[in-house]
Amino acid sequence: MSQTGPATKKQRMDVKTIGTHNGTFHCDEALAVFLLRQTDTYKDASLRRSRDPAVLNDCDIVVDVGAIYDESKRRFDHHQRGFTEVFGHGFSTKLSSAGLVYKHFGREVVASATGLELSDKKVDILWLKMYKEFIEALDAIDNGISQYSSQEKPKYRNQTDLSSRVGWLNPRWNESAEPQKVDALFLKASQLAGDEFLGRLDYYANAWLPARDLVLVGLSSRQNIDASGKIILFEKFAPWKEHLFELEAEQGISEDELPFYVIYPDETGGNWRIQAVPVSPESFDSRKALPEKWRGMRDDELSKISGVDGCIFVHASGFIGGNKTKEGALNLAKLALKM
Template sequence: MSSTETVEHPAKRQKMEHSDKVIGTHNGTFHCDEALAVFLLRKTQAYKSADLVRTRDPAVLETCSIVVDVGGVYDEQKQRFDHHQRGFTEVFGHGFETKLSSAGLVYKHFGQEIVANRLDVPTEDPKVDTLWLKMYKEFIEAIDGNDNGVSQYPTDIRPLYRSRTDISARVGHLNPAWNQPFDSQTVDAQFLKGSALVGEEFLGRLDYYANAWLPARDLVSAALLKRTEVDASGKIILFEQFAPWKEHLFELESETAVKDGEKPIYVIYPDETGGNWRIQAVPVSPESFESRKALPEPWRGIRDDNLSKLSGVDGCIFVHASGFIGGNATKEGALKMAKLALEM
């Protein structure tokens, strides 16, 4: 038997003969992209009970219902999803330009169904597209780039340290070492471990975005729409409960085409304990330490009664030395600080 073929036990062949669908991928050393692709396919209606064959034998692959990461063909109608062939340039679209791996290909064509199934909502639900794109940006694209050898940075910047704990590396480390047994039964078993590892991490991330990230986005969207009710200038946003807001605010400003002169300057929210309130200056970008307008310089580094006397606002707790954040004992006090800061 050729070294490229997977050894199939009689029981496995019997199971295949009675299965409606079979997923095919290559045998031997495995990577994160096909491990995830197989996991994702089993989260679809069509392939949820499909068997798996790992082989490079074209005759065997021809009998499979769907083939990923091998075969030299990308054809949705034929259910063939390889990305190694000459001339393959497929990308996800929607602003993403990284060349797809088998994970990205499967996610591009089946991702909306997978997200909808996980949320138990119709694919037409607006949340589905939002999360489909979010998961590609935050999870799938890095796997595509890693597998295709796409540099994360446009120049050959030398990193100060190595990081090899990303999901692609962790799946890769499940392959047997060069001096360990590499028989097909061992490698196939390790492949299933890798598929489960990356798949469960995918689902965990999707659950977070569906159950925490998306509700926070809804809160930010509502507060952005109501900001003129807080202050006529529209430059103060008020949250009645703490939630992560920076990323959402910048995305929503862009989506709703908020003009530069009308963008929020300060955000008011209760702290995580719910006991006190915070006033925070909106940064110039989500990752920036520079604020659109920092809190007034005379307040910076001053605390408690001294700050209350200086600002004329009761209940002051602090203003950070850089002016990016401050605190007050009450919502009314924090709001008053924000209004005064706008004028100064």
């Protein structure tokens, strides 16, 4: 018994406290609190929701309240006049408390959730990807930054995004809002935002990143497929467009050395595809579409006109075609380069 008392007291003294504002909550501080609780320092932290400066000053870290942004003081608010902090790395959206916490603690969160070493370059890749695809929109919404210019009228309303779903968890205007009830709803909102964050991170770490590795191998070894370097071969199907454009830019590949065609097995694994690389990820125009005289042709007729056995089709726009074998798809690509 003599050892239990002091140890328990020390544990209580070591528990950190996260502070944020009380009352109506938003997605940014709900996620910020969740992210902090994924770090070693704040994983067991308690939570205080208040606007009382005395209460906040007693917290170890404060987010979304207090009108101070100072990393050294562990204060991460964004509402104060003159606040202009952005994430950097090409992003220019003003940060909310979610972005602030993610900017300073995000690498640790990513490393911990994925089991990667903090020094692994994949951590930085995922850290930036998660900001681009998940956090930045939350920052923009909380700061009132419109996705469109004021001259554009949206064709429909969208109230199903994460920020909206968190907002709907607040008590209704005409029902009681006792502090304990609102605090419990805030914890529910924080878990909701956090579960979606971790789910998205899991996808990027275990599906998006492996696809990137596959594209990198194909891009780096394309001269082994054809001396021109214009054909990339993937031995299995994976989403490749986004990765290809990013990796081409990272490697500084000149315009005259860019690949034209990608060869890969279709989703069934039985047949093969030849796809022309578009001029941009969202474009329907290709760097070099498949030959005009093949377009809209199928099966034996296509095999006869191309001189390649096993043809299945070439799309009428020339952006994609199919063959029964890898060798057949490669032969189509090599012929297309010369036409």
